[in-house]
Amino acid sequence: MDHVSGRTLVVGERPGAYPTIGDALTDAPDGAVITLDGGTYREVLELSARRVTLAAADGAKVLVDGRGADRPVFAARGGSLALHGIELRAGDAAAIAVEDVALTVRGCVVVGGRGPAIGIRGAAGFEVTGCVVTGGEQGIAVEGASGRLEDTTVEDVTGDGIVVGMAADPVIRNCVITGCGLRGVYVYQYGRPVIERCEITRTGHEGVAVAHHGLPELRHCTVRDTRGPGIAFAAGCGGGVVGCLVENTAEPGVAIAEGATTTVSEGTEPGGHGDQELDELLAELDAMIGLPEVKAEVRALVDELQVNEWRRRAGLPVGGAAHHLIFAGAPGTGKTTVARIYGRLLKALGVLPRGQFREVSRRDLVGQYIGHTAEKTSVVFEESRGGVLFIDEAYTLSRSAGSGGDFGQEAIDTLVKLMEDQRDEVAVIAAGYTAEMADFLSANPGLASRFGKTIEFANYRPDELLGIVDRMVAAGDYELDRAADPVLTGFFERAAVEENFGNARDARRLFEGMRKAQSQRLRLLGRVPTVAELRALVVDDVVAAVAR
Template identity: 75%
Template sequence: MTTSTPGRVLLVARRPGAYPTIGDALAEASDNAVITIASGEYAETVELTGIRVTLAAADGATVVVDGRGADRPVFRTTGGALVLEEIEVLAGGASAIQSHDTELTVRHCTVSGGRGPAIAIRGATAFTVTGCVISAAEQGILVDGSPGRIEDTTVEDVTGDGITLGQGADPVVAGCTVTGCGLRGVYVYQYARPSIEGCVISHTGHEGIAVAHHGGPVIERCTVTGTRGPGIAFASGCGGEISACRVSNTAEPGIAIAEGATPTVSEAVDPGAVGDSALDDMLAELDAMIGLPGVKEEVRALVDELQVNEWRRRAGLPVGAAGHHLIFAGAPGTGKTTVARIYGKLLKALGVLPIGEFHEVTRRELVGQYIGHTAEKTATVFEEAKGGVLFIDEAYTLTRFAGSGGDFGQEAIDTLVPLMEEHRDEVAVIVAGYTDEMAGFLAANPGLASRFGKTIEFENYSPAELLAIFGRMASAGDYELDPDAGPVLTDHFRRVSGDVNFGNARDARLLFEKARTAQSQRLRLTGRMPAVEELRGLRVADVEAAIAR
């Protein structure tokens, strides 16, 4: 077996002893070299042939490779292997990245601009594009003939097609978002056989997913919505599969299959119908949570109201405008994040939101470093959350009363208020935090409180409930808790639950981890391989040692 010899590690930075440009570093790079790039803007283009190299931003660095002044690709590679990691690529008169028969990996990069496809991949060599954002290009990603994987990637605001797969290409396209395309969201043609899984395609000028010229994709668990053409369309001579997809708010028919096309269609979701079994499963997930009786009752009441509204809409009866924004008030560790995730799933199952994805942010993701920056960051986060749930934890830290940088936090609130009203049918905003502090948060803007339909109070867990949570953690890790440890744990939770900074289930999780550590130390000191029952057993002594830490 042949193994690769590690190459040199080269630094690109504007300081003595480093390479001033990426091109300078590549000129001296050997095979398998890793080129680490310091923060900065690098106005250059790169052409590689037959070399294996990694270009990665240094830890915490913001690296921009700007090729807007050139009429050639910013990165063009033939043969070999190229890894691009956490780099922003700005294209000009050609593609941002053009690859031919290269082991290409593009990871957590931002790619924008250019003529033609932002990323063009050709040949028979496998590739990976993961965690990227591609925008403001003529086309998004083009794959001709290549196997590989496109995952967790967003393609948005392109004048042509979002993702084009042709010439027999058979990649996996998974968990991607394609939105704002002048033509088609995903175009499959010329015998391509991709798997398109769990993707969301919306707001396209033509079809959401179009299949032509003997294409044969497998399309599973995708959501297609808001397209000017049909949601999914198969031309004559095409085959493949469609299963468990949701198609809504598209031109008719939602799924268009031309005469002579032979795809199999199963479990396609009728956007006007709600699966009782799916709802029951999610409500069962809610019911399985320990404690929270008042929270469960409130969520079920919301579900009942939304379900009846949907029935009224389908019957042609009027339905009042209703937002889905909520306030979750209570101490940390009381299940607010978990309930918010379930709520998003419920809204999707009810057809209220097309995606139901969960976006959790804190002050850090919303607040910028200077006046005007915060509004831009907040608007971007809100846009990314459309179709799902935007969960803002510790939202009270955004108010001007929260300490340093309060004015910038106020800017975030002032930006959110009109967005929540204008897009109340497209996103559910849930703000969470301590009950008293949330009152100050709501007072930060005259229109903020009216944007929320309901406040749900999350009570602290009782000592008995915390014991049950601890026991569930132990069972999930395949540990067996000594029954005699129960009273010890209950007494401990009773003592600490009155502390101001008590974290409820978070503290129970921390205590469980400490008990595992204590067990590991105890077993290690035996000097032998423990039996299976010893490895599984959490004793009273382990719990007492954890409490004493």
């Protein structure tokens, strides 16, 4: 759920900034964006029927610390709340507790206290993506809500990792649920989640437990290392299990009680994910706009890995295949998206057990003193085991990148050793500008040999960027006047020759500018717009966005 653009307020120690989040919320109008400078904010906050976004400033490390309090860090009822790039630590309550709130949580670290770390109730809808949820009695509890939980790790909770109940029907996709004292996922009271390509491991009871008329659909998930059965359905439950891998669990791996109507596809236990998931992922890759050379390179890698697997099954020798890659090209050319798909492809092929995606930059790897960097890099590498470690702007680690270069070099030297010692455990993708990545590869004599291939990501053409804007328009349920096409392509033609051309990022900024221009235009109507007017992006909106 994206929020209407509005006033921006700044919280921090700089002159003119609000000293606390609470002070900023007092003055914030609906639709406001509150930007948080780096630091620790010892606050707990309650919102009622508010529409607000809180986001960490670019590159800032922000902690909202509710330890010592017996109330949630963020408690909200009604309205909408978006949290971006923030760490939250709960005290004797939840970190986030919302009811009938359109909730968006992106790129956050959420540390729970008592009850669920994130509790979501009501029918307003939610989106939790790219987060780490840890600690607490439960990880995430969803009751009566629809929404998306994607690319998120839930770990080290004393009770259940994810709880879905009261007819909630979220989509839970590409998540890792691990280290749960009770169940990894618990579905009850007519809960109807779709759980796709998730990994559930190290649970004290069942990996997935379904009770009280639960109706989940489990697709292409991996459940392993559970003290109870991998997947268990109680009497009166339904749903289905398709292409899931269940291993090293208590017997039976998949337990269907008498009176349950659950369907289990052939090959679920024991088994793998087969060609269907592989075809779905390749179709997802093909659906991306442009990138023909990139798609061909990824398909060639998949073909090699698939044939290697067939040879292995036939008892034939298999040559070594490096999973580490260089993604070279300008920002906004799809490198992160392709890296996510690549990790899931490796999982579908059985090359990596998890296929999860971890994105880091220099600040996540480089420490402040000698020895600290090796420790930080090793921890990140360990946390990425079984999936993809994506290092954005990797060239900033080399000595030539400027201040603190020696510590960056320590990170490179540590990576070289780990990439060799654990080459079958992690796929490392280093990304950045083409010329700068050549300097990065020369920073250590063994670095270049660790990467099997460099894949070049070309800039998007203006017509391709127009297609990307069209997809954003459709996803937001808008309609764009086709008379605006020449204005858009002209903008992209001019932007393409600029030094800091952002490709799809520029397309995203332009789309947001179009939405802002539409909002300002509609506010001047003096009446409530019709549905058609709310959906329409006209030429004047595009012209206004281009002029900014």
